[in-house]
Amino acid sequence: MAVGKLYIGRKVRDLRLENRATQAQFAERIGISVSYLNQIENNQRPVSAAVLLSLAEKFKIDLADLSAGEGDRLLSALTETLTDPIFEPFSTSLQELKLITQNAPGLAHALIACHQAYRHNSEQLASIDQTLGRASGVFENTPYEEVRDFFHFVDNYIHEIDLKAEKLATELGIGDTDLNPALTAFLEREYGVRIVRSTRDDDMIRAYDHQARVLTLNAYLPASTRDFQIAMQIAQLHAADSIDQVAKQAGFRTSEAMEICKIGLHNYFAGALILPYRKFMQAARDVRHDIDLLSLRFGASLEQVCHRLSTLQRPGLKGVPIFFARIDRAGNITKRHSAAKLQFARFGAACPLWNAHQAFEMPGRIIRQLAETPDGVRYLSLSTQVTKGGRGFRLSQQHYALALGCEISYADAFVYADGLDLTNKAAFDPIGISCRICERTKCASRAMPPLKGRLVIDHENRAILPYGLREN
Incomplete structure (x- = not known):
């Protein structure tokens, strides 16, 4: 598939202004004419490969940082x-x-x-x-939607929080030693916080008494959830100033949105602490993104591993661009992020042809799918079911499907691509983003017509769908 032309005028202009250069000075430095630079900055002409290489060489930047972003x-x-x-x-x-x-x-x-x-x-x-x-x-927007959009448009990567978490992880030896003793000892040594376990038969996960300096955890939590909650407490105490600053700079309209964002940033710090950036990314490369092995290596849950994989977008040190989503049985996407071209619908449910829905039918298995979206981009898509809650007979369980994947050009970095015929066009299932915006005119799995589609009603003939769609 041909690579599209690259129009990055705003990024080039920002780079020039950061270096306090006039167009003439900047053009001379990268070896092009002022008129060509002017056309690039105004997106009248695409950037050539030679100009990209010159920008990378002269200004010591990662090419991926120029071509990627929001x-x-x-x-x-x-x-x-x-x-x-x-x-x-x-x-x-x-x-x-x-x-x-x-x-x-x-x-x-x-x-x-x-x-x-x-x-x-x-x-x-x-x-x-x-x-x-x-x-x-x-x-x-509701405060929740406002926070969701904040994380979405910063690529789900918060640089200062990630660096602070990685620095602490290095000091504690996380990734090379048992996680729970390292977290517990740090919390008690640095902040005088004791951890106790409660056998209350309710839905309490954690409770912190800041006066007594006691963190109470449910005794029936899985080890990965318990450690994540300890890391969350460390985030609240160790990274409070950094998290407050990020939340304030986001410019939320309401105090509710700011507080929800702080919870998200606490979660972000916790994930970055137990899965430190460089060690985790190198491990992912070593095991070719085998999520089971990564879960065992770092003592994290599959959901924590999948979510962290989608955040590896550090400038100059990016991981594979991955999409990640968590879907409930009703088809609602309760978590979503994509560093790949695939973007999830903001409204409505996901495409019924996506393999994420099959995960509920085959619990315990990782399901593979080769898929192609209407824009012609092809993907390796993976899904598996996870269960949360259900501590004992009386508490209900929640079942979710985790979905993650990458564009097919990165598939070799995944062990799950082994044995699949990536060159066979017929092996790719046609999927969309959601029915309400999908461009495909012939799809028997449609839940509704596309909002902009023109319907063709034939009273004398009937196919699987009760209507036809006029092709543009």
């Missing part, structure tokens, strides 16, 4: 937004959307936020519930 995520979110029928009179080409996300990302974010507010208003009106009479009449 562009794909923002383009996906904006494209989904514009599929809403309210935008039907306004036709926009893919090239126009790319220019907006590359040259005016703030405008793209603003349009997405406005559309989300519109959706909330519409949903409230449709439900005709008690909230219909709220005085303001304006419904913004």
Whole structure:
């Protein structure tokens, strides 16, 4: 598959401004004309391979940092937004959307936020519930959605928090020694916190008494959950200032969003502490991303391992671009992140042809799938079921499917690609993002027509779907 042209004018301009250079000075340094640089910065011409190599050599930057970023995520979110029928009179080409996300990302974010507010208003009106009479009449993103978008658009990687966690992990020897004694000893030595276990028969996981300096953990927690909660407590005590600063700089509209973000950052620190960046990334390479082996090596759960794999986006030291999602039995995506081109739908359920749904039918197995999205990009997709909760007979269990994968060009880095015919086009299942925005006109698994699709109704003939879709 041909590689698309690379338009990175805004990044080149930012790089020039960071180095306090005029266009003439910058152009001379990388060996091109001022007019060519001007065209690059305004996304009128793509960047050639020679210019990319010159930028990398002269400014000591990683080529992946230039070509990657929030562009794909923002383009996906904006494209989904514009599929809403309210935008039907306004036709926009893919090239126009790319220019907006590359040259005016703030405008793209603003349009997405406005559309989300519109959706909330519409949903409230449709439900005709008690909230219909709220005085303001304006419904913004919920605090949870605001925090979700924050992590999404920073590539789910928080540099200062990750570095702080890795530094502490190195001091404690995490990755080379037993995790629980190292965490427990540090918490008691540095902060005077004792850990006790409770046999209460309820859903309590952890409780911290800051006056008595006692962390109480449920005695029936799995070892990986117990250690993660200890790491969470360390995050609250050891990284509080850094986490507060990141949350404040995010510019959330409400105090609720800021507090939810802090919880997310505590979780982030905990994950980065028990799975320290460099050691974990090297181990992932060594075992070819075998998630079972990584789980055993670091004493972490499969979910913790999969989630951490999707965050390995440190500038200059990136891992394989991986997508990760957690899906419940109803098809709701309860966790989502993608460093790959595949972007999950912001509204609605996931594609029914995706192998993530099969995980519930085959618990204990890792299911492999070769898949292709409508844009022609091919993926190696993996899924497996995990169970949470259920401590004893009276407490219910929650079943989730974990899904992760990568673009097919990275498949050799995964042990799960062994034995699959990656060159056979027929081996790839056609999947989409979600039915409401999927471009495929012939799919028997559709749950609903695409929002922008034109229906063809034939009263005399019937196929699997009760309607046809007019191809553009």
